[in-house]
Amino acid sequence: xxxxxxxxxxxxxxxxxxxxxxxxxxxxxxxxxxxxxxxxxxxxxxxxxxxxxxxxxxxxxxxxxxxxxxxxxxxxxxxxxxxxxxxxxxxxxxxxxxxxxxxxxxxxxxxxxxxxxxxxxxxxxxxxxxxxxxxxxxxxxxxxxxxxxxxxxxxxxxxxxxxxxxxxxxxxxxxxxxxxxxxxxxxxxxxxxxxxxxxxxxxxxxxxxxxxxxxx
Numbered sequence: 636x637x638x639x640x641x642x643x644x645x646x647x648x649x650x651x652x653x654x655x656x657x658x659x660x661x662x663x664x665x666x667x668x669x670x671x672x673x674x675x676x677x678x679x680x681x682x683x684x685x686x687x688x689x690x691x692x693x694x695x696x697x698x699x700x701x702x703x704x705x706x707x708x709x710x711x712x713x714x715x716x717x718x719x720x721x722x723x724x725x726x727x728x729x730x731x732x733x734x735x736x737x738x739x740x741x742x743x744x745x746x747x748x749x750x751x752x753x754x755x756x757x758x759x760x761x762x763x764x765x766x767x768x769x770x771x772x773x774x775x776x777x778x779x780x781x782x783x784x785x786x787x788x789x790x791x792x793x794x795x796x797x798x799x800x801x802x803x804x805x806x807x808x809x810x811x812x813x814x815x816x817x818x819x820x821x822x823x824x825x826x827x828x829x830x831x832x833x834x835x836x837x838x839x840x841x842x843x844x845x846x847x848x849x850x851x
Contacts, residue, residue: 656758657691664768665689671710671737671769673755675703675779678747680737680755682765692765695745695756703753704730705781706798707813710737710773713766723759724766728775731793731817737775738762784851789840792818800841803849804829 667685673694674681680692697703708728716723722739739759740746746758755777757765781799788800793816801814801822810825826845827837833848 657693660690669769670774671776673703673737673775673777675705675777678749680757682768692757692761693746695740695748695750697751697753698749701752702795703751703755703777703779704733704735704795704798704816705777705779706730706795706816708775708777708815710769710771710775713769713771718759721754722756722762724762726762726766726769729815731815732795737765784841784846787841788818790818790820790823797822799851800826800849803851807849 665682665684670683670686672681672683673679673696675696678694678696680694681688682690682692708730710726711729712727714725714727716725716738718739718741720741721736722741724739726737728735728737733753735754737755737757739762740756741759742756743758745751745756750756781795784796784799786796788797795816797818798814798816800818801810801812801816804810804822804825805812805814807829809829810821812819812821823839826841827839829849830839830845831837833845835845835848
């Protein structure tokens with residue numbers, strides 16, 4: 636009887652209705668300070684309220700060829716959409732090397748997979764809820780694996796490898812700002828301080844010895 640029901644309503648609708656939903660979740664809007672943490676390997680988006688997990692959503696993320704950008708971002712704009720491939724709502728995030736965002740989808744069967752061009756997909760029902768709860772300026776931390784650094788990084792360099800460098804410098808106490816993928820003045824100063832402390836020439840430019848000492 637259940638298989639007959641699924642065949643009647645269609646797989647996509649069934650997936651939208653049940654398979655992508657995480658059970659026993661709150662439905663009331665949070666009242667504290669809001670932030671988002673996206674765990675790429677687990678394909679889970681966490682909504683945090685005053686620093687604690689408030690609600691979780693299953694998501695789709697980028698393919699290996701077009702990975703979801705790891706880093707510390709912010710929601711910079713919000714928009715309604717016409718229920719196309721990007722769903723009914725869109726939350727744009729400030730990744731400096733592309734137009735990435737958190738959005739819905741007209742392909743609910745894709746939720747839970749590594750399938751997008753790098754954006755984060757949710758069921759339309761879920762993104763519509765988040766859209767109402769998440770203001771512009773909300774921090775968005777995306778966690779996952781980052782590839783090794785193979786190029787020289789210096790001031791005004793942009794990319795995922797800059798995020799890795801910034802996270803390492805932050806973890807060592809040299810950088811206080813966000814790991815936002817843009818090699819700015821603060822990143823240069825932090826790198827120079829690290830190089831100086833390690834007895835290297837403080838160029839503010841990565842070389843193999845600097846990266847080895849950073850462990851990346």
